[in-house]
Structure formats: structure tokens, C-alpha cells
Amino acid sequence: MISVEKALETVLNSSRDFGIEEVPFIKSVGRILKEKILADRDFPPFNRVSMDGITIDYTSFKNGQRAFKIEGIQAAGSEQISLNNSETCIEVMTGAVLPNNANIVIRYEDVTIKNGIATISVDVINDAQNVHAKGKDGKVGDLLIEENTKIYAAEIGVLATVGKSFVKVAKQPKVMIVSTGDELVGVDEIPQAHQIRRSNVFTLVSLLERLNIPSETAHITDDKPVLKSKIENYLQEYDVLLFSGAVSKGKYDFLPEVFDELGVEKLFHKITQRPGKPFFYGKTDECNVFGFPGNPISTFVNCLAYFYPWYYKSVGLEVEQETAILSDDVIFKPNLTYFLQVKLNSVLGDLIATPITGNGSGDLASLVKTDAFIQLPNDKVEFKKGEVYKVIRYR
Ligand SMILES: Nc1nc2c(c(=O)[nH]1)N[C@H]1C(S)=C(S)[C@@H](COP(=O)(O)OP(=O)(O)OC[C@H]3O[C@@H](n4cnc5c(N)ncnc54)[C@H](O)[C@@H]3O)O[C@H]1N2
Ligand code: MOO
Ligand SMILES: [Mg+2]
Numbered sequence: 100m101i102s103v104e105k106a107l108e109t110v111l112n113s114s115r116d117f118g119i120e121e122v123p124f125i126k127s128v129g130r131i132l133k134e135k136i137l138a139d140r141d142f143p144p145f146n147r148v149s150m151d152g153i154t155i156d157y158t159s160f161k162n163g164q165r166a167f168k169i170e171g172i173q174a175a176g177s178e179q180i181s182l183n184n185s186e187t188c189i190e191v192m193t194g195a196v197l198p199n200n201a202n203i204v205i206r207y208e209d210v211t212i213k214n215g216i217a218t219i220s221v222d223v224i225n226d227a228q229n230v231h232a233k234g235k236d237g238k239v240g241d242l243l244i245e246e247n248t249k250i251y252a253a254e255i256g257v258l259a260t261v262g263k264s265f266v267k268v269a270k271q272p273k274v275m276i277v278s279t280g281d282e283l284v285g286v287d288e289i290p291q292a293h294q295i296r297r298s299n300v301f302t303l304v305s306l307l308e309r310l311n312i313p314s315e316t317a318h319i320t321d322d323k324p325v326l327k328s329k330i331e332n333y334l335q336e337y338d339v340l341l342f343s344g345a346v347s348k349g350k351y352d353f354l355p356e357v358f359d360e361l362g363v364e365k366l367f368h369k370i371t372q373r374p375g376k377p378f379f380y381g382k383t384d385e386c387n388v389f390g391f392p393g394n395p396i397s398t399f400v401n402c403l404a405y406f407y408p409w410y411y412k413s414v415g416l417e418v419e420q421e422t423a424i425l426s427d428d429v430i431f432k433p434n435l436t437y438f439l440q441v442k443l444n445s446v447l448g449d450l451i452a453t454p455i456t457g458n459g460s461g462d463l464a465s466l467v468k469t470d471a472f473i474q475l476p477n478d479k480v481e482f483k484k485g486e487v488y489k490v491i492r493y494r
Pocket of ligand 3: 344345346347348349352393
């Protein structure tokens with residue numbers, strides 16, 4: 100049996116590089132960027148008109164001129180024209196290139212136009228007003244997005260702007276999720292009195308979807324030869340196997356011995372924690388094997404506490420650790436790290452964790468009422484209101 104800290108360290112030390120692939124940028128949401136994104140031109144790329152109105156030479160205004168004959172129109176998307184005379188003006192539209200020889204834009208709201216003459220109705224205007232200067236937001240070659248950034252909508256906009264129609268991202272691992280157990284039936288089935296519907300595979304699929312990792316699923320009954328032959332194939336075909344169930348001390352908990360017989364190197368089995376104690380973790384040269392204990396909350400918390408960090412490390416993503424303040428005193432006597440379910444609330448900038456105790460690791464319905472697990476270390480028995488601990492959030 101090993102500590103939570105040692106287990107996490109072991110898991111992180113066995114992270115894997117799945118390589119890099121190029122995908123259409125619009126398909127890259129949620130993926131981890133594996134190249135630097137640089138500005139391909141200045142931002143904005145030209146002196147951009149930022150208000151609809153007229154443009155003039157500011158010197159004329161300073162010299163007292165207020166009425167300007169309109170000599171043309173500069174629309175967005177048209178090539179740059181020139182102001183040919185410092186005593187005339189050009190109508191300009193938001194998004195247009197500022198015409199040559201002009202340097203200031205006066206909004207239509209501040210101008211009266213009659214018989215082709217625009218008369219400025221305000222007395223004060225500022226040098227270069229309503230012009231978004233070329234290169235003001237960034238220069239060509241500037242770093243716009245760092246490598247190893249998770250791509251969201253904001254990044255998609257930048258990728259589109261710099262013409263990155265294909266982008267390099269971390270390859271996702273190929274994952275198989277396996278549930279075990281004779282008592283489990285499908286979601287569409289009516290369970291008999293001694294059966295239940297399987298749920299853990301689907302929670303795992305969803306937890307992986309949150310990381311944009313596609314997965315396949317299978318169910319295997321508690322039949323050792325069948326388990327062995329199927330798992331032998333999965334070990335060849337997948338980068339990661341996630342199991343739920345069959346890792347504890349029961350007569351039909353065959354997985355640890357099957358893994359051993361198939362040459363899976365055991366990195367640990369059993370952690371000093373609750374829930375999720377009988378977690379088995381191992382690997383072959385090509386595959387990492389997470390044997391989560393079958394109780395639903397054990398599977399759930401171990402996926403968050405170990406698989407998630409393993410994945411983040413594998414794809415090069417830095418994740419900030421989050422902490423929260425306990426709202427109430429908690430007493431937990433066993434010499435185990437306690438992953439206690441909590442509801443999270445922000446109060447005046449502080450994150451407050453309110454414990455909500457369910458009925459143990461089989462009480463999957465209690466997960467619906469909470470947002471996270473607060474991690475209470477095993478070196479204490481009394482945890483006081485106001486103390487700060489690590490939290491692992493799932494919403
Ligand atoms: N003698 C001991 N017995 C147990 C110990 C122990 O230390 N000594 N540990 C307990 C703890 S803690 C846990 S957690 C469980 C882990 O059990 P297994 O990993 O062997 O899982 P199973 O026996 O297959 O199932 C346990 C429980 O979970 C339900 N289950 C399993 N898979 C699913 C699924 N896909 N969807 C929903 N529910 C599932 C299953 O029906 C059982 O009720 O062992 C304790 N025993
Ligand atoms: O350690 Mo088990 O996960 O409590 O039920
Ligand atoms: Mg069991």
C-alpha cells in the first residue's frame with residue numbers, strides 16, 4: 100500500500116508522449132497546441148478606421164477650417180485611396196484603410212452633410228482620433244499563443260486571423276474503457292433483482308470527453324479466461340486501458356492476477372486513501388493500465404486524481420492546483436487520505452468547500468449534489484473550519 104503522494108508521483112513519472120498531429124484548426128478546440136503561433140502581419144495590418152464618418156487632414160481643422168467638400172468614399176475592403184487636397188474630406192467606413200494624407204476621423208454624429216459639403220459640428224477633436232494604428236496590438240512575428248496552450252474559442256479566432264488553417268496539436272491517446280462484473284446489465288435492460296445497470300463506463304467516457312479524448316468501451320463478465328484473452332488484445336491495440344471493478348479481494352476479482360499473467364508491470368496496488376483504496380496501476384512498454392476499484396465513487400475520484408494529471412503531463416499541459424477553505428470541522432479517524440465530497444461556493448473571492456457526506460463509495464447519486472473532492476491528508480484526524488486544502492473539481 101502506498102501514499103496518495105507517492106501514487107501520484109508514480110503515475111506522473113510514467114506519463115507518455117503520444118506525438119503530434121496536424122488537424123483543421125476548427126477541429127482543434129479542447130486540444131493542446133504543439134507549435135508557437137506568431138503574428139503573420141501587424142495587428143491591425145493597416146491604419147484602420149474605427150468609426151463611420153469623414154476623414155480629413157488634422158492641420159486644416161487646427162487652422163480653423165470646419166466645412167469640407169467630400170471628394171470620395173473609402174469603404175472597408177477597398178484599396179487605399181488618397182486625400183488629394185488638404186481642404187477636402189473623404190467619407191470613411193469602419194474597417195476601411197485610412198486614406199493617404201488623412202490622419203483623423205470625425206464621426207457622422209459630429210458632422211452635418213449638405214450638398215456634398217461636410218461641416219464639423221464639434222469644436223474639439225483629438226489628433227489621430229478614431230484611427231486604430233497599424234501594429235498597435237501586435238507586430239509581425241510577435242508571439243500570439245504559446246505552445247502547450249489549451250485551445251478555446253479565443254485561440255480559434257487568432258488561428259483564423261493568422262491564416263492557420265491546419266494546426267499542430269498533441270495526439271490523443273487511444274483509450275479502451277472496460278467494465279467487469281456479472282451483476283451488471285446494459286442501460287436499456289431491465290435488471291433482475293440481483294443485478295444493476297452498469298454506470299461506471301459511462302461516467303468514465305464523460306470524464307474523458309471533458310478532456311476531448313475519444314474512447315471505446317467494452318464489458319467483460321467475471322470469467323478469467325475471457326478476461327485474459329480480451330485484455331491481451333487490448334494491451335496490443337490501445338495506449339491506455341481504464342478498468343472499473345475486479346481489483347479488490349473478492350473470489351472473482353481476477354484483474355490483478357490477469358495483469359500479472361499478461362506481463363503488465365505492477366507499479367502499485369492499493370493506496371492509503373478513501374474512497375478508491377484498491378486502485379491497481381501498471382504498464383507495459385506500449386500501454387498504461389488503470390484498474391479503478393468498482394465502487395462508482397472510487398472509479399470517479401481515481402480518474403480525476405490520477406488519470407487526469409497523468410494525461411495533462413503526457414500532453415505537456417500545466418495545471419494549476421486549486422485549493423478551498425473548509426466550511427465546517429471534519430473528523431476522519433482512519434489513517435487514510437480522505438477525498439471528501441464538497442459543494443463549492445465563492446464568497447467574497449474565497450472558494451468555500453461545504454462537505455456533503457454520502458453513504459460511502461457506492462452512493463453514486465450523492466455525486467450529483469457536490470462539485471468536487473477536498474483532499475484531507477492522512478497525517479491528521481481533526482480538520483478545522485477555515486483550513487485550506489487541495490480540491491479536485493469535476494464541474
Ligand atoms: N475484503 C475486502 N473487501 C473489499 C475491500 C477490501 O479491502 N477488503 N475493499 C473494498 C473497497 S474499498 C472497494 S472500492 C471495493 C472494490 O471492489 P472491486 O474493484 O473489486 O470491484 P467489484 O468487486 O467488481 O465491484 C465493487 C462494487 O462496485 C459495483 N460496480 C462495479 N462496476 C460497476 C459499474 N461499471 N457500474 C456500476 N457499479 C459497478 C459492483 O456492483 C460492486 O457493488 O471492494 C471492497 N471490498
Ligand atoms: O476504497 Mo473503496 O473505494 O472505499 O469503496
Ligand atoms: Mg470486488
